[in-house]
Amino acid sequence: MAAVELVDIYYERIYLFLRRLGHSRQVSEDLSQESFLQAWRHIGQLRDGAALNSWFYRIAANASKHYWRSRKGKETAGIEGFEGTDGSEGSDDKAAQLEEIDRLEEAVARLPIKQRQVVVLHYMEQLSIAEAAESAGVKEGTFKSRLNRALKALKNEMGS
């Protein structure tokens, strides 16, 4: 597959993944570019074509991790809202549901980076446990335990 086609297939997915991890639009764009640069640099290490998806996510996840590490709390996750997320219209039920979603979004943003990553990969990017674990660069067991910890923390927050 040509490099240009890879960009067409993955750039929006990677950008959105980075946004969901809590980066601003500008940072997500920068990190997307950085991720593709890393991908070109290490494309020789890619052995299995089927793992391309996880491979791209993994590179982006690493770029994000390095970014957070270098910033150390200077940027708050999820601070920049998503486009078209106005919850002011509709019935009371709908408004309550949107409020719950907002609360979940905030709770995800407060999770530690590693836990936030597993939640986003599995529940929002909808990768299987195996794929998501590979994307996070951990074994399935580790991934599951991180996911459980994240879910527990989220349930506590949402339940309160």
Added chain:
Amino acid sequence: MEEEKLKKLFSELAEKTTESARPGLAGDIKGQIPHRLIPHRKGMDTINIIIDLRISKLTAAAAIIITTIFCANFLGGRGSTGGGIFNDGILMMRYFLTGASVGESDLSAAKLKYEQLVSQGREAVYYGEGIDRQDSNSVVLHWKVSEGEYRVMFGDMREKTISSEELIKLQSAMLQKKRK
């Protein structure tokens, strides 16, 4: 909160947090694709391949020069010093890399050739930097080809095979010029 409800909320959150990337982003990323990952265009192929190999310019220059000499030798090209690909390569590299003027490079090439000939056990004479480079008949270097026959390299790097009589004439003319 129920796990199922949480999962449902997640899928709604995923929907809510769907946003399009800036249209120009794909173009920006594509602009950074290394040449080796783009189908090669005519003309720039060799340069791109060398850049993508991430070898130094010096190594790339050496590779090009040696390949050129190898092809020239293989196709029976003229201009080789006869000292083998390696020595010819060194000669060309010196031309290529020294910032010296053409004349100085010519002389150092002649000197290098002289050293080569001597190392091959040939009878060779190098006349040094003192020659008049404006004079196209001044001899920089000569070496014996066979009995009564000499190969001469002139100041303008021209080479010619001459007889011993002609060589003596050239040497005499050079001496007379020097005396003046």
